[in-house]
Each structure stands twice: as structure tokens, then as C-alpha cells.
Amino acid sequence: MTNPSALITGASRGIGYGIAHRLAERGYSLTIAARDTERLAAAATAMRAAGAPEVHEVAGDLADEGYLATLVNAHADNFGRMDVLVLNAGAGSAGELAEFHPKRFDKQVALNLRAPFVLLQEAIPLLRKAAAEDPVRGAKVLALASITGVYAEPELSAYGATKAALMSLIRSVNREEASKGIRATALAPAYVDTDMAEFKHEVIPPTEMISVADLVELADACLRLTARSTVQEIVVARSSSDGYRA
Numbered sequence: 001m002t003n004p005s006a007l008i009t010g011a012s013r014g015i016g017y018g019i020a021h022r023l024a025e026r027g028y029s030l031t032i033a034a035r036d037t038e039r040l041a042a043a044a045t046a047m048r049a050a051g052a053p054e055v056h057e058v059a060g061d062l063a064d065e066g067y068l069a070t071l072v073n074a075h076a077d078n079f080g081r082m083d084v085l086v087l088n089a090g091a092g093s094a095g096e097l098a099e100f101h102p103k104r105f106d107k108q109v110a111l112n113l114r115a116p117f118v119l120l121q122e123a124i125p126l127l128r129k130a131a132a133e134d135p136v137r138g139a140k141v142l143a144l145a146s147i148t149g150v151y152a153e154p155e156l157s158a159y160g161a162t163k164a165a166l167m168s169l170i171r172s173v174n175r176e177e178a179s180k181g182i183r184a185t186a187l188a189p190a191y192v193d194t195d196m197a198e199f200k201h202e203v204i205p206p207t208e209m210i211s212v213a214d215l216v217e218l219a220d221a222c223l224r225l226t227a228r229s230t231v232q233e234i235v236v237a238r239s240s241s242d243g244y245r246a
Contacts, residue, residue, distance in 0.1 A: 143184065
């Protein structure tokens with residue numbers, strides 16, 4: 001059997017980079033995506049050094065629907081199947097519901113929900129093919145959601161709404177595609193020590209945030225499961241919190 005392959009969005013840094021690096025270590029061939037061409041090229045170099053047989057970087061903006069099709073088509077041309085799809089890229093901004101501009105909301109919907117929806121539609125034939133060729137392992141989808149999709153957080157109503165919808169989408173993948181060998185999991189963490197959470201450092205020290213390494217371990221465990229098991233979602237709280245807040 002050929003090497004398994006994975007497509008990871010937001011792979012140039014943070015959680016996406018960590019998951020991509022782990023898959024490279026496990027011998028996956030990769031398609032990695034992000035907006036910053038230079039960061040993405042550097043990430044590709046690191047993935048090759050970590051052991052990935054092939055790495056193809058496809059830079060672009062997930063808000064551009066044409067790019068979404070290009071991304072999946074590039075993966076299909078290079079590998080012919082997709083064993084893992086990691087929906088990591090997203091956007092977030094804070095603000096009270098009463099004053100949050102609809103255009104800011106639209107941007108989060110586009111990146112956190114519409115882009116994953118379209119990527120799933122484009123990728124499902126490749127995921128089905130991988131699952132048919134390896135029925136014991138099946139094909140996997142991993143989506144980075146948020147604890148705010150489960151528990152409401154002040155000033156994160158728009159972000160939480162998109163992440164709750166993403167978690168619902170993942171449940172639908174399992175409902176509709178399990179019989180075809182596809183299993184999907186949503187990881188829903190509180191604040192993670194990445195660039196995206198820097199704006200909270202004055203309130204929550206980085207040492208009290210969830211580490212990227214911990215999320216990589218959870219992602220890896222889910223991706224190692226056979227097709228007999230489905231983990232719909234994992235909510236990850238900060239140990240310093242009461243477990244019901246970001």
C-alpha cells in the first residue's frame with residue numbers, strides 16, 4: 001500500500017503545524033495549506049526533515065472558494081486519495097454581541113464554517129477512496145473547534161456560534177459517512193498557547209493555557225483509531241479554570 005496522505009489547513013504554525021509535524025513523523029505524505037507563502041515553505045522544509053515522503057504546499061486564502069477546489073484538486077493530483085483531512089485554519093475576533101458588526105461575523109462564518117463545509121464536500125470522494133482501500137483504518141476528519149462552541153463565553157458569541165456549527169457539521173459527517181468508512185472528530189479546546197491567543201496574555205498567562213503538544217497528542221490518538229470507533233468530539237479545559245470557560 002502507498003504511504004497514507006493528509007491535507008492540513010493552517011499548517012504553517014500553531015496547532016496545524018504541530019499536527020502536520022506529527023503526521024510527517026509517522027510517514028504521511030502531506031498537502032499543507034496557509035496564507036503566508038514564506039511560512040508555509042519553511043513548514044514544508046521542516047515536515048520533510050521530520051520524515052514526510054512528500055510535502056506539497058498550496059498557499060491561499062480559505063475565504064476564496066476557488067482556492068478550496070484548487071487545494072483539494074492539488075492533493076488529488078499528487079496522491080489520488082486522502083486518508084486524513086485536518087480542518088484547522090480559522091479566525092476569531094472578540095466583541096460584545098450588541099455591538100458586533102455583521103461584517104465581522106460574516107468573516108468568521110466564511111473561515112470557520114463555510115470553508116470547512118466546502119472542503120469536506122470537495123474531499124469526501126478522496127476520503128471514501130482511502131477508506132475503501134484501507135477498511136480497517138478507514139479515513140479520518142479532524143476539525144479544530146472551540147470550548148466556546150459548547151459553553152458561552154462573554155465577547156465570543158460570534159466565534160462560539162461558528163464553532164458550535166462546526167461541531168454539528170462533524171456530527172453530520174459521522175452520521176452520513178460512517179457507512180463509507182469515514183470517521184470525524186472535533187477538538188474543542190479552551191485557550192491554547194498560540195499566536196491567536198496572545199491578546200489574552202494579560203488575563204491568562206501562557207503557562208495556564210493549553211499546550212499545542214497536548215492537542216497534538218489527542219489528535220494523534222484519534223487518528224490512530226480503527227474504523228470500529230468514533231470519537232465525535234473532545235472538549236479540553238484549562239486546568240486552572242472551572243472547566244466551563246475558555
